[in-house]
Amino acid sequence: MAGMSISSILTVTVPVADQERALAFYTSVLGLEVRSDNPFPMGRWLTVAPKGAETSLLLASWFSDMAPIGGLVVTSPDLDALAARLREHGTAVEGPDDQPWGRQLLFHDPDGNGFVVSQA
Template structure:
């Protein structure tokens, strides 16, 4: 058995053009909580995550040339409720749809970052 050199994913950097707008989307639409919001030489060190989840998303505005990320996979216990919530906030999405590997929904944040949400 190989040695384990990495024990967890702590933070994923999500490029955003406007941290305030991103903060509103992730907290008000997706229901994430703020984990850190501290001054940083290039803006704010602003992290969010679903309640009770250790890994965070860093909403970083200091990478203007960074392309949006895609394929970050999240989980939801109720994809229909999530779809309704996204629709209420004018967020375009695909699904929920049954796939051979399970049920999923796709959406993008206001900055073009793409997410896959699997039924948990």
């Protein structure tokens, strides 16, 4: 049975209304890189990820009935700089705050998907 277990998470689907707007936010504001941008029967297969990361985010616009996701936990080496950058681009940010489990901040992307960013 051990050989039949899941060994990694490849992609997490993030519902977005407008792939171009989402692409600009995830690359220009969050600093992620484009992993794939290919034609897809329902639009574009558009994935982004931090440089060197195994898991990518699929910015999917074809799930019109999919609710925004919450609780995506990511890391950043500089929460203060990230918070400032998000605020510069009009994104509401909670924190950074010190919690019993570590330092973190919270924000939502333009489509309402919620993120928790922990200090790396």
